[in-house]
Amino acid sequence: MILRSLCQIRSYYSKSSISKLRNIGIIAHIDAGKTTTTERMLFYSGKTKRIGNVDQGDTITDFLSQERERGITIQSAVISFNWQKDFKINLIDTPGHADFTFEVIRSLKVLDGCVTILDAVAGVEAQTEKVWKQSVGIPKICFINKMDRTGAGYSRTVKELIVKMNTRVLLINIPIFSYDKETREPIFEGVLDVVNKKVLKWSREDPNKIDVTDVPESSPFFEQLSRGRESLVETLGETDEQLIEYFLEEAEGDYMNISAKLLNESIRKATIENYATPVLCGASFRNIGVQPLLDAVVNYLPSPIEARFPNTNETALVTYDKDAGAIINKNRNLCVALAFKVITDPIRGLMTFIRVYSGTLNSGNTVLNSTTGHKFKIGKLVVMHANVAEEVKSLKAGEIGVLTGSTVLDNVKTGDTIITHNIKKDGLRSFHKQKELKLQINPINIPPPVVSASIEPKTLGNKKSMETVLQTLVREDPSLQVSVDDETGQTLLSGMGQLHLEIARDRLLNDLNAEVDVGKVVVSYKETIGKNSDLHKRETELGYKLELKIDPLYEMPKEVKDDEVWHYLSTDNNYLIMENHETLQDSKEWPFQISRDMVVNALISSSMVALQKGRKFSSLPLHSCAIRIKGNWWLPLEATSPSEFLALSRSLILEAFNDFREEDFFVLEPIMNMSISVPQQDMGNVLQDLTGGRKANVLSIEDEHTLSSGDSPNIVFQKIAEQQYLPPDPTLKNANLSDNTHSVKVIKARVPLKEVVSYMSKLRSLTQGRGNYHMEYHGMERVTADRLAAILEEI
Ligand SMILES: Nc1nc2c(ncn2[C@@H]2O[C@H](COP(=O)(O)OP(=O)(O)OP(=O)(O)O)[C@@H](O)[C@H]2O)c(=O)[nH]1
Numbered sequence: 001m002i003l004r005s006l007c008q009i010r011s012y013y014s015k016s017s018i019s020k021l022r023n024i025g026i027i028a029h030i031d032a033g034k035t036t037t038t039e040r041m042l043f044y045s046g047k048t049k050r051i052g053n054v055d056q057g058d059t060i061t062d063f064l065s066q067e068r069e070r071g072i073t074i075q076s077a078v079i080s081f082n083w084q085k086d087f088k089i090n091l092i093d094t095p096g097h098a099d100f101t102f103e104v105i106r107s108l109k110v111l112d113g114c115v116t117i118l119d120a121v122a123g124v125e126a127q128t129e130k131v132w133k134q135s136v137g138i139p140k141i142c143f144i145n146k147m148d149r150t151g152a153g154y155s156r157t158v159k160e161l162i163v164k165m166n167t168r169v170l171l172i173n174i175p176i177f178s179y180d181k182e183t184r185e186p187i188f189e190g191v192l193d194v195v196n197k198k199v200l201k202w203s204r205e206d207p208n209k210i211d212v213t214d215v216p217e218s219s220p221f222f223e224q225l226s227r228g229r230e231s232l233v234e235t236l237g238e239t240d241e242q243l244i245e246y247f248l249e250e251a252e253g254d255y256m257n258i259s260a261k262l263l264n265e266s267i268r269k270a271t272i273e274n275y276a277t278p279v280l281c282g283a284s285f286r287n288i289g290v291q292p293l294l295d296a297v298v299n300y301l302p303s304p305i306e307a308r309f310p311n312t313n314e315t316a317l318v319t320y321d322k323d324a325g326a327i328i329n330k331n332r333n334l335c336v337a338l339a340f341k342v343i344t345d346p347i348r349g350l351m352t353f354i355r356v357y358s359g360t361l362n363s364g365n366t367v368l369n370s371t372t373g374h375k376f377k378i379g380k381l382v383v384m385h386a387n388v389a390e391e392v393k394s395l396k397a398g399e400i401g402v403l404t405g406s407t408v409l410d411n412v413k414t415g416d417t418i419i420t421h422n423i424k425k426d427g428l429r430s431f432h433k434q435k436e437l438k439l440q441i442n443p444i445n446i447p448p449p450v451v452s453a454s455i456e457p458k459t460l461g462n463k464k465s466m467e468t469v470l471q472t473l474v475r476e477d478p479s480l481q482v483s484v485d486d487e488t489g490q491t492l493l494s495g496m497g498q499l500h501l502e503i504a505r506d507r508l509l510n511d512l513n514a515e516v517d518v519g520k521v522v523v524s525y526k527e528t529i530g531k532n533s534d535l536h537k538r539e540t541e542l543g544y545k546l547e548l549k550i551d552p553l554y555e556m557p558k559e560v561k562d563d564e565v566w567h568y569l570s571t572d573n574n575y576l577i578m579e580n581h582e583t584l585q586d587s588k589e590w591p592f593q594i595s596r597d598m599v600v601n602a603l604i605s606s607s608m609v610a611l612q613k614g615r616k617f618s619s620l621p622l623h624s625c626a627i628r629i630k631g632n633w634w635l636p637l638e639a640t641s642p643s644e645f646l647a648l649s650r651s652l653i654l655e656a657f658n659d660f661r662e663e664d665f666f667v668l669e670p671i672m673n674m675s676i677s678v679p680q681q682d683m684g685n686v687l688q689d690l691t692g693g694r695k696a697n698v699l700s701i702e703d704e705h706t707l708s709s710g711d712s713p714n715i716v717f718q719k720i721a722e723q724q725y726l727p728p729d730p731t732l733k734n735a736n737l738s739d740n741t742h743s744v745k746v747i748k749a750r751v752p753l754k755e756v757v758s759y760m761s762k763l764r765s766l767t768q769g770r771g772n773y774h775m776e777y778h779g780m781e782r783v784t785a786d787r788l789a790a791i792l793e794e795i
Pocket of ligand 1: 028029031032033034035036037094095097145146147148149282283284285286
């Protein structure tokens with residue numbers, strides 16, 4: 001039997017088009033098979049006529065030359081396709097490497113649901129754990145991929161999932177195997193569909209062909225099916241009383257008598273409420289299991305009207321209409337969208353990806369960027385199918401599309417909110433000034449950069465064009481930072497890791513044709529202060545008054561006191577703290593000609609310049625400092641520009657810095673959390689190398705599939721994992737667990753980044769190419785005395 005959509009579950013929910021939209025992301029650890037699975041999804045949906053392969057570098061979503069060369073995803077691609085005829089899926093394939101975490105975070109912001117792909121051999125890996133935690137609140141389904149590999153463990157992975165992610169699971173399908181006639185080795189060939197009570201076996205020759213059979217009592221799969229159903233109903237019953245009622249009365253206590261329709265409704269509810277995670281399995285590379293996964297996406301993940309609304313700066317009343325989608329503050333004319341990604345296409349130019357949350361965005365509309373306060377007219381709107389664009393007249397609530405054209409250039413950046421009128425091309429005036437025009441979807445936090453490289457123009461004549469291409473690069477990827485040293489004039493490009501900067505370098509040289517020299521990747525060190533400055537005050541004849549001091553910021557307070565406001569100074573854990581104004585706090589009137597925002601911005605700007613300069617001890621930017629402004633500042637009522645106030649604050653901050661002497665400064669370095677997988681037999685060598693020259697602080701050593709995960713395990717979920725029905729893992733039966741050569745250990749350690757910048761080649765040589773590691777930023781710590789001299793030399 002040949003089927004496109006296996007379950008063919010007719011839609012039982014509302015038929016409006018928005019209810020048939022799914023904005024989903026594929027998230028996982030590097031190499032779990034995200035791109036391979038996406039390619040199959042595109043093929044089965046009819047979007048492509050042939051299946052692309054990562055290993056041959058011809059996939060649809062990894063279309064950048066660097067992605068194809070390296071076989072990894074670097075930027076998240078957005079692609080739209082249909083499933084079960086009229087469901088539309090907007091899918092984002094996100095990168096798995098930790099250096100591109102920001103790319104994942106900004107995608108998560110606009111997703112309503114996620115598919116988490118796990119490698120059945122490796123289980124729940126470090127990056128999956130991290131992304132899972134970052135996507136808290138977003139409903140997920142799990143796909144256990146690579147079931148065809150030796151050492152695949154379906155049940156082992158499910159157990160890890162429950163314990164490490166603290167989630168209940170709903171086993172939608174279970175793997176089935178045939179056995180090689182000679183070796184008796186298990187061969188993965190399909191799934192037992194627990195919901196629809198079918199066995200599905202995929203043809204090896206024809207990727208479209210599936211053999212679908214019933215499971216009568218005489219079938220060898222019957223026992224697994226009935227236990228699987230029992231487990232499913234029991235888990236769902238804990239939250240769905242109606243299902244239990246039906247089970248006891250209509251189904252006469254027989255798990256087999258509950259219809260697929262009813263089960264699917266209950267699974268959908270449990271998933272959207274984040275009560276449990278549906279789990280499916282397959283081997284995308286062998287084209288097994290992808291169609292049921294697509295069915296699960298439309299059946300279980302939320303549409304935009306069921307998804308949670310993102311946090312906003314002002315409280316917004318959000319109601320949902322089945323046709324119009326989200327309506328904010330009962331204003332049906334209000335369109336709110338978020339720009340979540342900017343790319344520069346060689347042909348189309350600047351493209352700004354947006355997600356519409358409420359209302360309709362029409363091409364040609366005048367819009368307000370509520371983050372910057374700029375108004376502008378938008379040009380053409382398009383919807384992307386990986387790198388192919390389709391022009392559309394409008395984008396409705398829930399949809400993801402792209403703003404194109406020159407008007408976008410300086411008007412929108414990643415994280416900005418756009419407001420416009422649904423119908424009128426220029427209807428902004430009809431909105432409430434404070435309520436609607438001030439509304440912002442909370443910005444995307446950018447993680448701090450930890451490495452940098454110098455960039456120099458090849459000739460002086462190339463300087464201007466270098467600045468322009470660097471601007472393009474940072475506009476596309478705000479997790480890259482460009483800074484210029486005032487004194488030496490040197491430009492530094494900083495990023496999340498070595499790979500991040502290597503990719504940026506390739507992009508600069510090959511795609512943007514920049515005539516520049518890029519220096520070696522070096523660690524970004526910072527410095528901090530060990531004591532408070534005195535209080536510095538000044539009053540000028542013109543009537544300006546300011547009083548401030550500088551404090552070290554060892555730890556952020558859990559809650560900010562009522563009598564002060566904290567402003568984050570964009571990076572390096574620095575803050576401007578403004579104490580409540582002694583006179584202004586009780587009066588509603590703002591007496592000055594210049595606005596409150598201008599005053600705050602002047603203080604922020606002078607603080608940032610002073611802190612960035614550092615250069616007290618070792619010319620490094622300052623980190624973890626707070627500039628505290630006393631509440632008695634003043635400026636002439638008639639002043640129309642903040643420039644005097646800016647100059648005063650700048651000189652007072654520099655004066656306060658003069659209180660510190662050399663011994664009051666400390667150099668800080670980035671410390672990384674590492675998770676290193678090594679064969680047991682090589683563990684001694686790897687540990688010796690880590691704790692010796694690399695100064696690692698080893699936190700734990702665990703078996704690869706340990707369930708403790710190093711953190712304090714949640715007893716409730718450990719119990720749930722013990723009670724969960726799990727079928728046997730035939731592929732693990734033959735594995736000799738006492739054989740050390742096959743056992744993999746995971747070393748968790750904290751290591752200074754400097755000591756592991758090019759660790760991969762060393763690890764590979766210590767483990768004959770079998771070791772692997774994952775690392776992520778932990779925080780900044782003081783450089784130990786024994787390493788300080790060497791580091792100062794390096795700077
Ligand atoms: N045996 C087997 N290999 C697979 C399967 N799925 C993917 N692979 C292989 O695993 C490797 C990684 O696959 P990708 O699809 O690039 O993984 P990814 O998660 O997209 O990787 P990044 O984008 O770099 O994070 C490739 O060599 C694939 O051919 C599978 O089902 N079985």
